Amino acid sequence: MMLKKMTQTKEYPTEPLKIWNEGKQLRRRYYEDYLNANEHGGLRWAGGAWSFSAIPAGLGDDVYCITGEPHGATIAFFKDFTAKCHEAVEAAGFPRTLCAYMRNYWGSILLDKYILADGTVIDNHPTPDFIWQDHICCSHGKWYQVAKWLEEKKGKRVPMYCVDVSVGYPMDKPLEDYKINYIINQLDDGIEWLKKVTGREYNDVLLCEAVWNEVKATKLWAEICALNQAVPAPLDEKTMYSLYVMGTLMKHRPECVAFYEKLKAEVEDRVRRGIAAVGNERFRVITDTQPPWGFLKIFREMEKYGVVSLGSLYTYGLIGMWKYRPDGSWIPKDLPPAKPKTREEALKLIVEWTVDRPEWAHFYLPEAKTKMILSIVKQWKADAVLLHYNRGCEGLSVHIAENRLGIQKAGVPVFPFEGNMGDEREFDFTGTLARLTTFFESMGLKKMKK
Amino acid sequence: MITAGVDVGAKYAKIVLLENGKTVMTRVNSTVGFDLLKSANTVFKKALTKANLERDQITQVVATGMGRKTIHKKPPINTQEIIPEVIADAKGAYHLIPTVKTVIDVGAEEGRGVKVAEDGKVRDFVINERCAAGAGTFIETMARALEVGVKDMGPLALKSTNAIPMNAQCCVFAESEVVGLIHSKVSKQDIAKAIHDAMAGRIASMVLRVGVEKDVALIGGVARNPGFLPPLRKELNTEILVPEYPEYVGALGAALLAFEMEGKK
Numbered sequence: 001m002m003l004k005k006m007t008q009t010k011e012y013p014t015e016p017l018k019i020w021n022e023g024k025q026l027r028r029r030y031y032e033d034y035l036n037a038n039e040h041g042g043l044r045w046a047g048g049a050w051s052f053s054a055i056p057a058g059l060g061d062d063v064y065c066i067t068g069e070p071h072g073a074t075i076a077f078f079k080d081f082t083a084k085c086h087e088a089v090e091a092a093g094f095p096r097t098l099c100a101y102m103r104n105y106w107g108s109i110l111l112d113k114y115i116l117a118d119g120t121v122i123d124n125h126p127t128p129d130f131i132w133q134d135h136i137c138c139s140h141g142k143w144y145q146v147a148k149w150l151e152e153k154k155g156k157r158v159p160m161y162c163v164d165v166s167v168g169y170p171m172d173k174p175l176e177d178y179k180i181n182y183i184i185n186q187l188d189d190g191i192e193w194l195k196k197v198t199g200r201e202y203n204d205v206l207l208c209e210a211v212w213n214e215v216k217a218t219k220l221w222a223e224i225c226a227l228n229q230a231v232p233a234p235l236d237e238k239t240m241y242s243l244y245v246m247g248t249l250m251k252h253r254p255e256c257v258a259f260y261e262k263l264k265a266e267v268e269d270r271v272r273r274g275i276a277a278v279g280n281e282r283f284r285v286i287t288d289t290q291p292p293w294g295f296l297k298i299f300r301e302m303e304k305y306g307v308v309s310l311g312s313l314y315t316y317g318l319i320g321m322w323k324y325r326p327d328g329s330w331i332p333k334d335l336p337p338a339k340p341k342t343r344e345e346a347l348k349l350i351v352e353w354t355v356d357r358p359e360w361a362h363f364y365l366p367e368a369k370t371k372m373i374l375s376i377v378k379q380w381k382a383d384a385v386l387l388h389y390n391r392g393c394e395g396l397s398v399h400i401a402e403n404r405l406g407i408q409k410a411g412v413p414v415f416p417f418e419g420n421m422g423d424e425r426e427f428d429f430t431g432t433l434a435r436l437t438t439f440f441e442s443m444g445l446k447k448m449k450k
Numbered sequence: 451m452i453t454a455g456v457d458v459g460a461k462y463a464k465i466v467l468l469e470n471g472k473t474v475m476t477r478v479n480s481t482v483g484f485d486l487l488k489s490a491n492t493v494f495k496k497a498l499t500k501a502n503l504e505r506d507q508i509t510q511v512v513a514t515g516m517g518r519k520t521i522h523k524k525p526p527i528n529t530q531e532i533i534p535e536v537i538a539d540a541k542g543a544y545h546l547i548p549t550v551k552t553v554i555d556v557g558a559e560e561g562r563g564v565k566v567a568e569d570g571k572v573r574d575f576v577i578n579e580r581c582a583a584g585a586g587t588f589i590e591t592m593a594r595a596l597e598v599g600v601k602d603m604g605p606l607a608l609k610s611t612n613a614i615p616m617n618a619q620c621c622v623f624a625e626s627e628v629v630g631l632i633h634s635k636v637s638k639q640d641i642a643k644a645i646h647d648a649m650a651g652r653i654a655s656m657v658l659r660v661g662v663e664k665d666v667a668l669i670g671g672v673a674r675n676p677g678f679l680p681p682l683r684k685e686l687n688t689e690i691l692v693p694e695y696p697e698y699v700g701a702l703g704a705a706l707l708a709f710e711m712e713g714k715k
Binding site: 408413434435437438439441442 | 533534575
């Protein structure tokens with residue numbers, strides 16, 4: 001780690017995002033739509049942010065979902081409610097070492113309370129009409145199996161369908177047809193299952209529309225992230241957390257596409273005008289995995305040193321879709337040549353699109369994740385990497401120590417810190433901040449005067 | 451030219467007064483209380499008295515340690531600069547042992563591993579996370595449980611030839627283990643050895659994260675504990691050098707940097 005001379009004192013113009021309030025309203029409406037769906041004869045379903053959300057869309061325009069991980073993160077942001085959720089889960093006999101989002105979600109069911117995006121807690125946790133989940137992370141399957149049991153204990157029957165997506169990662173060559181077909185066949189069967197458990201007809205036109213929305217939304221988010229290669233960075237990661245979340249909530253919906261189109265135009269405009277997210281930007285870092293949601297103020301502390309967090313493989317690749325160009329650069333994935341017209345085309349397209357998801361790579365190949373992190377470092381002109389050894393998420397933390405070694409080997413300064421995305425008991429804010437500032441100071445940075 | 455390095459740690463404040471960037475004039479330390487600034491001022495005054503100097507005869511003062519920000523630019527010390535512990539450790543250790551590549555600093559509250567470049571600068575570092583089980587406070591706490599003086603812990607451990615595993619990663623849980631061992635009639639010397647072995651294991655696994663390259667130096671107050679060095683050598687499977695005044699190496703590094711800064715003016 002070499003000391004970097006930090007002589008730049010340039011101040012960049014900065015301004016708030018114009019689309020900010022629109023995003024807040026969209027998120028609030030999302031939670032309210034789910035809550036109120038049954039009142040208007042609509043359907044509610046629950047599942048993970050990575051589930052094939054375009055498939056249930058074929059049941060009608062009045063089908064609303066709640067994705068578990070963003071909901072767990074929302075709970076984590078409101079520490080008092082989180083503490084109550086954890087108490088309830090531990091009292092029910094579950095250990096505190098499990099996925100923190102999952103515990104937040106279960107706690108919400110056990111307490112029979114529901115939290116909206118603004119922190120409003122209301123009584124009666126809304127029970128989904130069905131669960132539609134996918135399996136890649138070790139917690140994903142158990143999450144809804146237990147959620148289903150907990151609902152059943154309250155006398156509510158919730159049918160569940162899970163799609164196994166563990167077919168490998170197309171690192172150097174496309175996946176074999178039989179692997180793709182394995183997932184397609186599960187989705188095909190899933191459509192029949194959805195018809196059976198809901199008693200509804202299935203509309204392939206709506207399916208094709210939803211698949212196309214998802215493809216567009218996940219590409220758009222990648223394009224927005226790519227704009228952060230500019231100096232100064234038009235977005236900081238703390239802000240991006242409130243923006244990428246749309247893709248984790250409703251990647252298949254037209255509102256998501258419309259929001260990202262508008263956001264992309266605004267960020268392009270910021271780049272053109274040199275508008276910075278952090279006015280005193282002089283040192284660029286990226287992070288990894290979910291942050292400790294209850295302590296996002298750590299990003300503001302970093303700004304006092306002129307440090308901007310540009311994002312991470314997590315913020316870019318959890319939802320955003322990317323590919324490698326032959327020259328080795330990492331760029332947003334191309335849109336497929338045409339919108340699907342049939343169920344068969346739609347299922348094939350969404351499966352082939354999804355198996356490329358960057359944040360799935362490390363489940364199979366830690367070196368694939370290291371490669372992507374190093375691509376981000378290079379292309380986004382990052383000076384260092386901050387790695388969150390996230391005790392709350394086994395899935396995204398798996399192999400992270402190997403990633404650290406890979407980053408270190410490439411000569412990039414790397415700072416690991418331990419914490420938990422959703423359980424504040426496992427994050428020492430003061431200690432982490434002290435070590436982080438030591439890291440910055442060892443890089444030649446000093447706290448800047450206001 | 452006289453420069454000063456002030457290292458305000460969790461338990462002790464240490465001061466080194468340095469003449470012309472080479473000769474150590476004075477080393478003084480004192481325990482710190484809740485008021486870090488007051489503690490640092492007291493020890494600074496002691497150092498001046500011992501060296502028969504006035505504050506204005508000190509050209510440049512650099513502070514390090516966890517309390518560095520609390521005392522920065524405040525009278526009467528009026529530090530001109532503050533630096534993180536890892537930089538001070540590397541600087542001081544490199545000055546004393548020019549061949550050093552890895553510095554292990556074990557103080558009261560923190561353990562640190564620092565990889566040092568050919569020019570004495572920091573290449574990489576690691577600091578223990580969230581637990582005192584890899585720092586001097588751990589031994590202090592365990593000494594209380596064993597009802598022996600903290601200074602007796604090392605010599606006591608050296609008397610034992612038995613290896614008893616202590617698995618707890620947490621100081622509080624480790625204390626429970628010690629209480630369990632006491633109730634099981636395990637001898638104090640065996641427990642003392644188990645405590646030192648456990649601590650050496652924690653520190654070694656932490657330092658291995660940045661890699662161990664010879665020469666390796668052990669600094670910080672715990673380096674004075676004779677019971678700690680043998681298990682650490684064994685864990686890291688390497689010779690470990692301990693400078694004569696290991697607890698002052700950070701303060702020395704700060705004083706050296708103060709001298710360099712003055713030279714650049």
